[in-house]
Each structure stands twice: as structure tokens, then as C-alpha cells.
Amino acid sequence: MSFLTPLYLIGALGLAIPIILHLLHDRPKNKQVFGSLMFLDKTKPPVDRKRRPTHLLLLLLRCLALLLLVFVFARPFVTVDDPAAAGKRDRQWLTVLLDQSASMQRGDLWVQAKGKVLAALEQLGPGDHFTLYAFDNKADLLVDVISWQGSASEGEVTQLLERLDKPSFGGSNLGQALVFAGEAIQEYEANPDERPLVKRDILVISDLQKGSRLGDVQGYEWPTGIKVSLDQIGEDDQGNCGIEQVAARTLWAATESVPSFRVSNSSNASTDEFEFVAQSSTDDDPLSQKVHVPPGRSRVIEFPTEWLGQSINRLSVRGDVADFDNTFYFAQEKQQSVRIVYIGEDKPDDAEGALFYLRSAFQKTSALNFDVQFMSGKSAAPLPEADLYVVGDAVNAKLSTSLDKAVRAGGTALVIVHSGKQAGNMQQWLDAPNLGIDDVKSKDYGLLQSLKLDHPILSVFRDSRYSDFTNLHFWNYRELQSLPEEGIQVLARFDTGPPAWLLVSRDKGRLMVMTSGWKPADSQLALSTKFIPLLYSVLQPVLESKTQSRQFFVGDQIRISKFNNGNVAGSVSIIPPGNDVAPIKAGDVFLPDKPGLYTVSGSDWSEMFAVNIIPSESRTEPIPMDQFQRLGLPMNDLVATPEQLAVAVATEKTEAHRHEYWQWALAAMLLFVIIETVLAAKGSRSVEPITAS
Amino acid sequence: MEIKSLSLRARAVVEGFMSGLHRSPRTGFSTEFTEYRQYSQGDDVRFLDWKVMARTDREFIKKFEDETNLRCTFMVDFSKSMEFGGDDSGVKKSDYGRTLAASLAWFLLQQRDAVGLATFDRDVREFIPPRYRQDQLKTLLGRLETQPAGQVTDLCQALNKLASLVGKRGMIVLVSDFLTPIADLEKSLNLFTAAGHDVRVVQVLHPRELDFDFEDAAIFEDMESGRSLILDPGLARESYIEKIKAHNAALDDTFSAQGITSFRVSTTEPMELVLLRFLQQQPAKAVVRQRRSTGRTAA
Numbered sequence: 001m002s003f004l005t006p007l008y009l010i011g012a013l014g015l016a017i018p019i020i021l022h023l024l025h026d027r028p029k030n031k032q033v034f035g036s037l038m039f040l041d042k043t044k045p046p047v048d049r050k051r052r053p054t055h056l057l058l059l060l061l062r063c064l065a066l067l068l069l070v071f072v073f074a075r076p077f078v079t080v081d082d083p084a085a086a087g088k089r090d091r092q093w094l095t096v097l098l099d100q101s102a103s104m105q106r107g108d109l110w111v112q113a114k115g116k117v118l119a120a121l122e123q124l125g126p127g128d129h130f131t132l133y134a135f136d137n138k139a140d141l142l143v144d145v146i147s148w149q150g151s152a153s154e155g156e157v158t159q160l161l162e163r164l165d166k167p168s169f170g171g172s173n174l175g176q177a178l179v180f181a182g183e184a185i186q187e188y189e190a191n192p193d194e195r196p197l198v199k200r201d202i203l204v205i206s207d208l209q210k211g212s213r214l215g216d217v218q219g220y221e222w223p224t225g226i227k228v229s230l231d232q233i234g235e236d237d238q239g240n241c242g243i244e245q246v247a248a249r250t251l252w253a254a255t256e257s258v259p260s261f262r263v264s265n266s267s268n269a270s271t272d273e274f275e276f277v278a279q280s281s282t283d284d285d286p287l288s289q290k291v292h293v294p295p296g297r298s299r300v301i302e303f304p305t306e307w308l309g310q311s312i313n314r315l316s317v318r319g320d321v322a323d324f325d326n327t328f329y330f331a332q333e334k335q336q337s338v339r340i341v342y343i344g345e346d347k348p349d350d351a352e353g354a355l356f357y358l359r360s361a362f363q364k365t366s367a368l369n370f371d372v373q374f375m376s377g378k379s380a381a382p383l384p385e386a387d388l389y390v391v392g393d394a395v396n397a398k399l400s401t402s403l404d405k406a407v408r409a410g411g412t413a414l415v416i417v418h419s420g421k422q423a424g425n426m427q428q429w430l431d432a433p434n435l436g437i438d439d440v441k442s443k444d445y446g447l448l449q450s451l452k453l454d455h456p457i458l459s460v461f462r463d464s465r466y467s468d469f470t471n472l473h474f475w476n477y478r479e480l481q482s483l484p485e486e487g488i489q490v491l492a493r494f495d496t497g498p499p500a501w502l503l504v505s506r507d508k509g510r511l512m513v514m515t516s517g518w519k520p521a522d523s524q525l526a527l528s529t530k531f532i533p534l535l536y537s538v539l540q541p542v543l544e545s546k547t548q549s550r551q552f553f554v555g556d557q558i559r560i561s562k563f564n565n566g567n568v569a570g571s572v573s574i575i576p577p578g579n580d581v582a583p584i585k586a587g588d589v590f591l592p593d594k595p596g597l598y599t600v601s602g603s604d605w606s607e608m609f610a611v612n613i614i615p616s617e618s619r620t621e622p623i624p625m626d627q628f629q630r631l632g633l634p635m636n637d638l639v640a641t642p643e644q645l646a647v648a649v650a651t652e653k654t655e656a657h658r659h660e661y662w663q664w665a666l667a668a669m670l671l672f673v674i675i676e677t678v679l680a681a682k683g684s685r686s687v688e689p690i691t692a693s
Numbered sequence: 694m695e696i697k698s699l700s701l702r703a704r705a706v707v708e709g710f711m712s713g714l715h716r717s718p719r720t721g722f723s724t725e726f727t728e729y730r731q732y733s734q735g736d737d738v739r740f741l742d743w744k745v746m747a748r749t750d751r752e753f754i755k756k757f758e759d760e761t762n763l764r765c766t767f768m769v770d771f772s773k774s775m776e777f778g779g780d781d782s783g784v785k786k787s788d789y790g791r792t793l794a795a796s797l798a799w800f801l802l803q804q805r806d807a808v809g810l811a812t813f814d815r816d817v818r819e820f821i822p823p824r825y826r827q828d829q830l831k832t833l834l835g836r837l838e839t840q841p842a843g844q845v846t847d848l849c850q851a852l853n854k855l856a857s858l859v860g861k862r863g864m865i866v867l868v869s870d871f872l873t874p875i876a877d878l879e880k881s882l883n884l885f886t887a888a889g890h891d892v893r894v895v896q897v898l899h900p901r902e903l904d905f906d907f908e909d910a911a912i913f914e915d916m917e918s919g920r921s922l923i924l925d926p927g928l929a930r931e932s933y934i935e936k937i938k939a940h941n942a943a944l945d946d947t948f949s950a951q952g953i954t955s956f957r958v959s960t961t962e963p964m965e966l967v968l969l970r971f972l973q974q975q976p977a978k979a980v981v982r983q984r985r986s987t988g989r990t991a992a
Contacts, residue, residue, distance in 0.1 A: 032911040035777040035786070035902055036872040037920055039936035040913065043928040 004075035011070040018062040022055060061676040068669035072662045092199035093129035095181045096120055099206030100164070101136040101172035102554070102617040105324040109207055109234045114161045116205045116231055121157060124148045129197060131184070132157065135177035136170030137555040137614070169554040169594045171614035174206065175216035178228065178633070186223050200226045201636065208232045208623050211616030217631045229636040232622065239269025239295060241320040242618020243328045245551055246300055260302040261328065263317055266621050267296035274319035276301055278312045291317070313597055313610070325618045329577075329597050329610035331550035335369045336565050338362070338542065341384055342374040343399065344392025354392045354416060354519050357526035361535050368543070387542040389413040392517065394421040400428055410508035414538055416517035417478050426480070429511055430488070430504055436481035445473035446494040446516070455491055457503065457512070457537045461530065472530060474500070474523040477516035512538055550607075553614040558590040564605045575599040577611075729753045763806040764823040764863030767794040768855060769837065772814040772846035773916045774872050778899045783960040790868040790897045791837045793958075796968055797866060802830050810836055811858070813851035820858050845917045846873045849881040856884035864891040871896050871944055879947045886951045893971070894948055894955040896941075903959065905933045 003009065034040075096117055104110050117132065124130055128148040133139045143160055145153045181202050189197070206212070208230060246260045265272060272295060277288040287307055293299045303312070315328040340362055346353030355374055362370035373384060377395035383402035391413060395403065407413050407429070417426065420437045427435045440446070448469045453462045461467050469492075479498035491501040494515075502513040518526035525531050536543075546566040552558055561568050573583040577596025584590075592598060592611040599608050628635060732741060732752035742755040775787035798808045802825065809823030810833045819836050821829075848869065859865065865885050871878075871894075885892050900906070907926035914921040941957065948955040954974055958967050 030909065030911045031914055031921075032907065033777070033914045033916050035774040035870060035899065035916055037913060037915040037918075037922055038872065038874070039933050039940065040922060040924060040929055041932055042922060043925045 001076050001078050004077060006074055008070060008073035008075075011073065012067060014066055014070070015063050018059055018066065022059045058676060058679055061672050061679065065669050065672040065676065068665045068672065071665040072669065075662050076665070077661065091127050091129060091197050092125075092201070093131070093185060093197045094120065094124060095131040095133070095185065095200075095202045097139070097174070097177050097181060097202060097204045097206070098132060098134045098142075099136075099172060099174070099204070099212075100134040100167040100170075101209075101212070102167065102169045102324055102613045103172065103207055103209045103211070103322075103620055104167040106207070106240075106322045106620070107234060110167050112233045113205050114164070116233060117161060118154075118158065120203055120205075120231075121154050124153075126150060130157075131181070132160075133177060133181060134164065135173065135180075136168045137173045137176075138170070139173075139177040139180040169613050171553065171555065171617050172206070172209065172212035173216070174204065174208075174212040175214040175218070178202065178204070179216045179220050182220070182223050182226055185226055202226060202228045203231060204228065205231045205233065207234050207620070209617070209620045210623050211614075211619035212623060213616070214623075214627065214631060217633065222632060222634065226634065227636045228628075228633045230625075230628065235622070238321040239266040239271075240322045240325070240618055240620040241265050241269065241274055241293065241317050242325050242615055243315060243317050244612075244615035244618075245328070245330070258302050258308065259330070260300050261315060262298050262300050263291055263293050264298035264615075264618065265293040265295050265320075266619060268621050269295040269320070271319055274317050277316045277318060278303075278307055278310070279314040279316070280310045281313045282311065284310075287312075313608075322620060325613050327595070329595055329612055331597060331608045331610035333367045333550050334607060335364075335367060336543075336546055337369045337371060338388075338539070338546070339384075339386045340370060340372045340388045340390065340539075341386035342372065342390045342392060343377050343395055343403070344374070344390075345376060345378075346374070346392055348374060352520055354390075354517050354526075357518055357531070358390055358535075361532050387412065387546070388539055391415040391425070393418060395425055397424075400425050404429055404506070407509035407511055408507040412510050412512075412538065412542055414512045414514070417480070417513060417515045418517060418519075418522075419478075426513070429506070430484060430513075432482060432484045434482040438479045438481060440477050440479050440494075440496065440498065442475070442477070442496070445475055446477050446496060446500075447474070448472060448492045448500055449495045450490070450493045452489070452491050455489070455503070456540070457534070458491055460533045460537050466530075466533075469530065472524055472528050474516045474525075476522050480513075480515060510541075550609045552592060552609060552611045554592055554595060554611055555614070556592065556611075558592065558609070560586045560588055560590055560600065563600050563607050564602060568602060570603045572600060572602050575601070730756055763801065764809070764861055765797075765801050765806055766809040766811060766823050766855075766859050766863060766865050767798060767833075768811045768813065768852075768865060768867045768869075769794050770814070770846060770848075770869035771812040771818055774846060774870055775897070777870075777902065777916060778960055783900050786870055786897045786899055786960055789958070789960040789964070790895070792964060793895060793897070793967065794866065794868050795834055795837050796964065797971070798833050799830055800968075800972075807863075808833065809859075811855050812836065813848075813855070815845050815847035815850060817851055817854045817858065820855070822858075822860075823863060846870075848873050848875075849877040852878075852881035853884065856881070856888070859885070859888075859890070862889040862891075864893065866893045866895065868895045868897060870898055870902070871940075872902070875940070875944060875947060878944075879950065882947065882951045882953060886953065892951070892953045893974075894953055895971070896944065896955065896957045898957065898959055900959050900961050903934075903937065905930045 098113055098117055100110075104113060121130070126148060130143070130145040130148055130153065132142045132144075134142050142164075143157055145156070185200055185202075242264050244262050244264075246262050261276075263274065263276065265274075272293055274291045274293060275288050276291045277286045279286045287310065289301075289304065291299060291301060311332070313330050313332075315330055316326045318326065320326070340358070342355050342358055344353075344355065346355040348355050348359060350356055355372075359372045362372055364370055373386070375381060375384070377391070377393045377399060380396075380398065383389075383399055383406060386406075389403060389406065389411060391403070403413060413429075415422075415426070415429070417437060420439070423435060423437045426437065427433050451461070451467075451469060452458055453467060461469075474494065477494055477498070477500065480502075483499070483502075487504060489503040490499040491503055492499070494500050498515065500515055502515075504511040504513065516522045516525075518531060520526065525534075546562065560572050563572075572586045574586045574590055575581060575583045576592075576598055577594070583601075586600065590600075595612050597608055597610050599606060601607070729742065729745070730753065732754050736754050740754045740756075742753045745751070745753045745755075769790055771787070775790060776785055778785040779788070794810070798810070801808045805825055807823035807825045808829060810819065810821045812818040821832060821836060846869070848871070852867075882892065905926060907930075910923065910925040912921050913924045945955065956967070956971060956974070
């Protein structure tokens, strides 16, 4: 017999208490009057020299009750080696989350991790439930053994691990994996046919690098009774350096922008001198420059001017220990063409007209090539195809109908109401036969109010730094009469009440109406800082459908339809990086699984895109452990060392194979206490009066 | 005790002891000549012995023995502690003390002395001035027969008060167990001795108060204060005996310092022997300070 908490056995010393109390005389029951107690001192409790059998029995019962209480606390148990008996024990569920993210490629972390999985199998007994997930940015279920069959199941897991020869290139999303595992356990237990499991543990075997995402756990109500143990492998004591591209802030600010890259050095790095190397596709000698990045800092490096002409497609940082993330694949952005048609009577070089400012707003950038055309509203020519139509004047019936069709087919049009002549067009486009247009003669100027900054078109101004429209004065504006109530969103109103900017959905397309334009005679809009963001916002859905970044991360969903300026038809194939690699037939979405330069090609076109490891993987310093506690995870142990794990496994085994007897000891103790109470009550009734001799 | 009536008890005890007379402590105008003394200025000229003066031409004052009877006051402790006893080991201290007082009173009245009685606990309860009357004995016995109702003894306070009540010099017989703090007792007794009283003290104790002869542990309750104490007598005996011996020794010292004759009697002692001892006991020398009266007193 062994004891789970043997220290409580010290409590057996408490047996001395009833023995001493029994040796001491009970409080005398006889009373003796005496002349004066002035010469008497209090003496020690009198000793009973005449013990009675009843007292001995009581003493025995009291001692036994005390002894059993000590036993209950010490938790006696007998380890059972009988396999039949072991089969009857309570089952446990061990879920192992194995990190296979890119950062696990460092050193021998992957081998260590697989070894830890095998070590964890030691604590499993017959009938236990074992689940193994490998996670990076997603969690893959590798094995789910409902009833553990000892060596047979172990062999299955070992074979499976052998097949996992190396980790993936994905980013680590530990939070998602934890939630996934927790939900799986909950789902399984929700089944009423399943016997509830006594112990449910999730063991995370990971390098627990700081770049691992834990956001999914935040706000997730962790199921009760499921404990999480963390087994950190590998201690990052030499730091790591990562490289990533600095994204352009805004579309309209990307004019002729020079690609820039951020080199980050981890805070525990042992070095701060690196070499920034660029390699071109022509396999010329690599270009390089020295970079100084102190530990814990990052530095943005722009391409030197002399590098700009080169067709650089690989960048790397040399000088740190871990090289899994040192190469950055770079695909030059392809310029997308956007066609804008202005329908009106303005001259392109007339600074008093709207077209002049429209052409100025849509300047060519490295990513976008704007083609601004213009035509008269009275023209008999057919309406050309365009991504955005801007209507500045009344148009004839033919154009009006064509425009309506184009918009209904999914086009975008921006209509500026200048005069009452446009009433006919507006009646057609807004399906409002009674619509009229009145000029509003303001004494001084009109201001915008009731702006719907939550709307996607105006959301660019949501930041309080940009939401002030009081500097924007409107000298002339119009009021649309008899507007239909349905199907029209008013994005902004003038301070006198009439709508200023309206958005109308026409089947697949959109029509935006401005009751005052940006001509200098109408307003200050063209000259304000709001003008270009507003036009880009109107164009944004078009750009989103057509443009596609060339830079992706492993695990990103790449929409094939966005390549080739949005004109993807027929079969598309993707050639992964590497030599002699067979092309893959692409569907709508492609999920790259390794970094490199991919080529996507259709029947008559071909484009290149780059896939990289997510930059967060480069942050290899360990996660602060208090972060797990803050997230409310019920931790078994923050980080278990191998020794602690071995002890824990041994304890688990012992617990699994033991029979505890504390319940019986407790029952016996209660019985003794009851008998003692009865005897003591009986004894107290039969006490004889003690008389003075 | 076989004879329950105090009156009978006293008579039975005192029979056979009627012998001897007291001499009055006072001298004064009487018939029995004691001595001559030379006249000094201030003496009353009425007491000049004219005949001697005529004969010898010198002035002499004639002194006479005062023939006044003995005035004896019994002071009996009526506190609760005196109620101890009454079991098979001995009579109550109060019974014993009262019987003793009653016996002596009867005896003194028989020889025509004036007898008074004072009972006390923390204060004076009763005071019957010393008188010689036909019904004095009856009065005294009636008072003595009342059951003590007092609680705590405060001997000093009671004695201080009695000192002011007892007028003329006489004999004071103090009957008590003296189980009380005695720090100021000497001062209180001094009030009597300084006034020329012949103080006799009878300390009545129960045998158990002397040897603490209890066996079983019990809750011991103080008869006066009601305080209780759980005691194992075996453990407490030695210390108790030591303390009571020390207390008695201190009492003896106090009495002898004041020239007081004291008796310590146990309630098991035969009373006639105690009476005999009492009567045979000569007053302590310090007490024999018969003041010479320079003349006839107003009494």
C-alpha cells in the first residue's frame, strides 16, 4: 500500500491528544464547599487513576477515528498490475498538437518534436483516446485513436510520424489549433452514447515562438475540465533575422514607388551586422549591401537606384543562425490598365471644367495604368467599354440607354448633376418618372452634413483626421425632386437638407450621383484633399476585381480569376517553383504550400507571383508565458521540462493503475464516530455522583 | 453534639468551673484600701488622707481598689466561613464558637459580671452592651442562636467599628476562624489593647482546615466569595498546609506583639478542656497594665 500524500501521516501524532485527555481526569462532578480558598492554588488537571472499561472503549474508538481521518487525507492506494483490472479504469483523452510551422525547420527541432510525441504515448493505457494534430496556419488531424491498443496503436502513430519528414512552410496559428482541439473534444463528449472521460489533456509540442498567433483563444470560452500542457522544444538563444516587403500605404500614393523591405532583428539576437543580398532572374552576380540592425529593432531598406533596372526576384539576408526565412521571393507588380470614360462637353485642358480634374486625379502609377477617354453626350458613337463612366452633362437617349445597360451589367457610373437638362437622363437611370431638378441658389455656400462614413465609399474618411468636411464649400448645387424612396442610399446631404451624394444600385452595377460637381464654379471639391480618395473609393470595387498583388504568403488563398487583368478564361495552370516541376491545373482558388516564384499561365498569357513564409514566423523568440495565463487557458504546467514530463507520466501511470481506499476509510471513520457518540452519551447518563470521602 | 439547646449546652459545660474571681482593672473610690501615694500638684484634695497629714505633716493620697465587676464582651464571627464543618469529621465552627461563647457568658454571669455580645461578618451585625441583668443570659443566647447570615469576613472593619462601641475597659473575647487577610489586623487590635482592654482571642478551626484531609478531586467552592476551583487535593495539600501554618504563625506574631492571649482550637477538641484552658490562662503580661486611678471615676 502506498500513500498519495504521505505527509498527512504526520497527523497520526494527533493520537496523543485523546490519550492525554483520557489520562486526565474529567472535570470533577462533585462539589466541595470550603471555608476559604485563600490558601489554595490551582493545580494541574487531576489524573484519573481509576480507568473504567467504558473509557477504554471510547479511547479506542476515538483513536481509530482519528487514525482513519489521517488515512483519508493521506489517500492510501494499492497499485494494481492486473491488466484485467487496468482495463476497468477510467479512460483519458490525450490530444497532442504538433507544431509543423516553418519555424520548426530550425536545427533539429522537428526531430525533437517527433520524439516528444512518441514520449507522450507512454502515458497512454488500454482504451485511452489519443488524437494527434499537426498545425501551422491550419490544424490537420493526423491520427485519432478512439481506443488505444498499446503497441499496435503506437506502431501506427510511429509510422505516421516517419512519413512527416519535415515541417511545412506555413505560419503558426496555435490559437486556432487549440480552439479546434477543444471543440473536437466538446463535440465528441456531446454524444450521449460516449462514456465521459475522466481526464482530457491537450499537449502542445512546439517551439512556442512569438510569431505564433493566439488570437483565436481570446474570447473563446474554454471548455471546463480540459487542461493544456505546453512542451517547449528548442531554446532560441541566438535570435533570428527576418525580411518582409513594406506594403504601399495607399493606391494613389504608389506612383513610381521604389520597393522597400523591412529587415527585423529579434531582441535576443547575438549579432547585428547582416548582408542584404539581391539576386536577379538572369543569375548574374548577386548584389549586396551591409545592413546594421540592432537587436530588437527593424530597418526599412529601399532598393538602391542602381538595383532598380535589374530584374530582381530574390532577396535574402545573411548573417543569422536560422536560415529558413532568409530568402524573400519578389515578383514585380504588373501594371493593370483601368479605362475611364468621361461623357460631357468639357474640354480636357479647360481648368474650369470637370474633365481636366478627372484626368489629373487618375495618374498612371506602377501598378495602375489609367486610360481616361472622353466623349460628347450628344455623340452618336457607341458607348465604349469602361471600368468607370463619369457623366458630366445631359446625354442623348441612345447613350443614356447604353449607359443604363452598361451599369445594369455590372458597370460603375458617376453622374454629376449640373442642370435641369439632365432630368430626363436621371428619370431613366433612377426609374423615377417624376424626378425634377431644381437649382439651389445659396446665399453664400453649402456644406456637407450627415455623411455616412461607415459606407465603403466614404470609409476612407472615417479616421477623425480626415473626417472634417467643413473646409469643403459648395457654391452651387441642385435638389432632386420626387426621388424614389427605395433603392437609393444618401451618402451625404447639404446643410440645407437636400441629398448631395447618392448611391443607386442598378442590378449588378452602381450609379453614384453628385448634385454638385467638382468644377470650380460648383465647389472646392476638386481642389480639396478629399477629391482623389473619393474618386479612388468609387473605383475601388473595380480595382479589387481586376488587380491582384503578386506577393503572397504560404497558405494564402490566391484567386486565379484576378490574374491577367481579370480576364481569365479557359484552363489555367500553375508551375510551382523548382526545376522540372509538373504544372498544376488550377481551380478558382490556389493554396500555395511552399515559398518560391510561381508561374500562372493561361492559353495566351503568363504571369509570375511570389510566395513567401509569413513574416511572423521569423519572430522566433519565445512567447511570454504569462500570455497563456492571460488568455485564460487552464494550464497544467507552463513549460514542462523532459524530467518533469517523465515524472508526470509516471504519476499518471500510477494514478491510472491504482485502487484508492480513502472512501472506505472515510465511511469507517464515520461509523466509529457514531458508535463513540452513542457510547459517550450512554456513559454520561450513568455517571455516579462522586461524594467527598 | 448531643445537647442541641445552646442554653443547656452552656450550663452543662460550665458547671464545675465556678471558681476564682476577677479583679477589676479599674481603681477608684472604694472601700478596699490599696496604698498611699505622695500628693502631687493637681491631685484632687478630696482624696488627701487628713489623718496621716495631721500625724506626719505630709500630704498623702489614699488609693482604693475599684470594686467594679468585670465587663466582658464576646465578639463572635458570624461570617459564612464559620459554617464549615457539620459532617462526620467535626461540628461546624460556628456551632463550636457560639457554644464556647455561650458557656463563658453563662459562667461570667454566674459570678455577677457584666457580659455583652457583638456579632459581625464584614460589619457589626448585633451589639448588646455588657450588662448584669437577670435576663441578660437569655438575651445573649437568643442572639447566638440565630443563624449566621453574613457573607465575607472583614475582621478589621468590624473591629474598628466595635472599638468605638465598646466603652469601658474590660475583657474582649474574640471568637473567629481568622481566615481572612490579616495585614491590618494588628492596627485594629491595637485599638482595643491601647484602650486597656483585656483581649482574648479564640481561633476556631475545623480539623480539615488544618490538615486538608480530602481525597477526591472536586470543585472546591469558597463559602464566602462563592469562587470555585477544580482541585486535586493530593497535589494541593502540601502547599495548603504550608500556607495555613504560615498564616497562623503570622497571627500568633500579631497577637503576641499586642500582648493578646490567643487560643487555637479545633472543633474536635472537647469543649470543657478548652474552657479549662481558657480560664487557667493568665492574661499576657503586656495586658496587665492596671492604670492607677487618681480619683473616683464618674462611672
